[in-house]
Amino acid sequence: MSNYKKIKLDEAIGLNYSENLENHKKYMNSGLVDYLSLVDLYRRYVKAKGSSLWDEQGNEYLDFLGGYGSLNIGHNHPKVIEAMDKVKELPNLMQASFNPLAGALAHNLAQITPGELQRSFFCNSGAEAVEAAVKLAKASTCREKIIYCDASFHGKTLGSLSFSGREKYKEAFYPLLNWGCKIPFGSTEILEDSLKDRQVAAFMVEPIQGEGGIIIPPQGYLKKVREICDRYNTLLILDEIQTGMGRTGKMFAFEEEGVVPDILCLAKSLGGGIMPVGAMITTDLIWQKAYGSIDKCLIHTTTFGGNTWAMASCLAALEVIEEEGLAQQAQEKGVYILEKLEGFKNKYDLVKDVRGRGLLIGVELNSAEGTLNKISGGLVKNLSKDFTGALITGELLNRYNIIVAYTLNNPNVIRLEPPLNISYEQIDYMLDSLEKVLTKNKGFLSLASKSSKSLIRGSKHILKSITGK
Incomplete structure (x- = not known):
């Protein structure tokens, strides 16, 4: 046992981006590591408070995922x-x-x-x-x-x-x-x-x-x-x-x-x-x-x-x-967001539907399956039908530091599920950022082209780990 090197708590807290990634790749779910790497969704977060997280470089991110509904009162209240x-x-x-x-x-x-x-x-x-x-x-x-x-x-x-x-x-x-x-x-x-x-x-x-x-x-x-x-x-x-x-x-x-x-x-x-x-x-x-x-x-x-x-x-x-009257806050902020998002449906071809109640909101996207298949020569056929939401998710994270995710049973739906005490200023930043992503990628051609290159670089092992085929 003396030949084994163990990581102590203080050392674990201080692990950097690469060290943490290597541990997960080697000792935990390597397929998930591959998956998050496809559209560069992994970050090493070192601090959390309210609706915000910070990475090891000090960059701030807005959390519109909220722990899949686990963070109604925010991080570390x-x-x-x-x-x-x-x-x-x-x-x-x-x-x-x-x-x-x-x-x-x-x-x-x-x-x-x-x-x-x-x-x-x-x-x-x-x-x-x-x-x-x-x-x-x-x-x-x-x-x-x-x-x-x-x-x-x-x-x-x-x-x-x-x-x-x-x-x-x-x-x-x-x-x-x-x-x-x-x-x-x-x-x-x-x-x-x-x-x-x-x-x-x-x-x-x-x-x-x-x-x-x-x-x-x-x-x-x-x-x-x-x-x-x-x-x-x-x-x-x-x-x-x-x-x-x-x-x-x-x-x-x-x-x-x-x-x-x-x-x-x-x-x-x-x-x-x-x-x-x-x-x-x-x-x-x-x-x-x-x-x-x-x-x-x-x-x-x-x-x-x-x-x-x-x-x-x-x-x-x-x-x-x-x-803090968080249920009432959720109701009022949800109405505000949904009213803004309704305008996206007629304005952007990518947006199929917008729905929700309170701060449980879904933006359903039209699938990029056909575009991704065509650009990739069919390599990502098994994956692309479940990947539209991930493409938008990657854009929001990598360009605007906004954390969102898609729903498990319908991967073309992006969920907006932030802490209920999120500010209107933060909401407006998210809405503005989402609109910029949709504007830049009308018809999905540019987004699909860029993202399919990342997918193509992925190995057949990565595709298998996600699709099971």
Whole structure:
């Protein structure tokens, strides 16, 4: 062991661009390194505060990705950092006792959630919250099936992946759980047909599909879904992992239609951008049916769920969201951005659609697949149909220091998901920069030509690592 050179914490903090890249290339996901290198998306960030990050050269970047919805209150909010300091001497893991911070957070969540939502289960991620919700639904109803929607995204564990909509993330792992049934998002008629046999434990749905491309269902959809689920005694699981905590202009997106789920899944910004936290919240009646007795109380548990540091970050994050009125800020800023972006649709051929609610906004682009294939002589055929969003993403980062990303299940949709307390000045800079990119690359010819050269330089190994073909 003495011959091995280990990297200590202080050394790890000080690793430069190349050293960090080499570690990831050699010891972690080399395909991801290749992928980010295709359009020069990798940076070595050394500082973060609010809506900004800084690289090792001192360049400032605006974060319009926001940790895929995990940074509603921004990077390193001082109130959350202060909370971490307050609990640093408390025991962090207390499995044989009851953590007062976990009890306090469960109490607070019961106060801010509507209806009869009362009991919380804390875990470490959104996927785990989904797993907990599905298990609770089956245990409490003694039914087998789970209905979910196409283009949905609920996580990448084998369980949550079984109820997610894109085949690309599923096909390598078949057979998955076989008691899930996929239906179109937004169709209440097909939902009702799916529930008529009264064998469905729960219908799991996102109020707005995030990774599906920021897809908003028809007006009144959730209200009708609630009625149908009640008619057939099917539980309604709402996945608010990305839409919750003020993101869409209300604390929870389902409040837009005045419905209440039977089971609610939260994560991402619940942890204040500091700690990984997931939560499942349900009614007393449903909980008691599944886990209420002494012999069943340990059926579903997790080691790190409800630990002190995680609970402190959540308690602080909730305070910040309410004290700073971040849901209202998201609503007002979202209207402002969408009004500006609407003008882009008729002005630029690249823009296919603009949609969203609050500060969960998608800009859908027309695909550059044909142009990229032609310029590259067909070399990037398997990749180009999923690459339009990445091209714009690279332009915004490399020319204007703006961080965005595309949605997982529709890579031609660029998401705008900044911290909710982002300034109007920063918003205007992003809008101006995006318009410059669109103006410079009308028709995608120049952008596709430039980007296809980068793709061509990539090896067949890189293409395989991204497409799986």
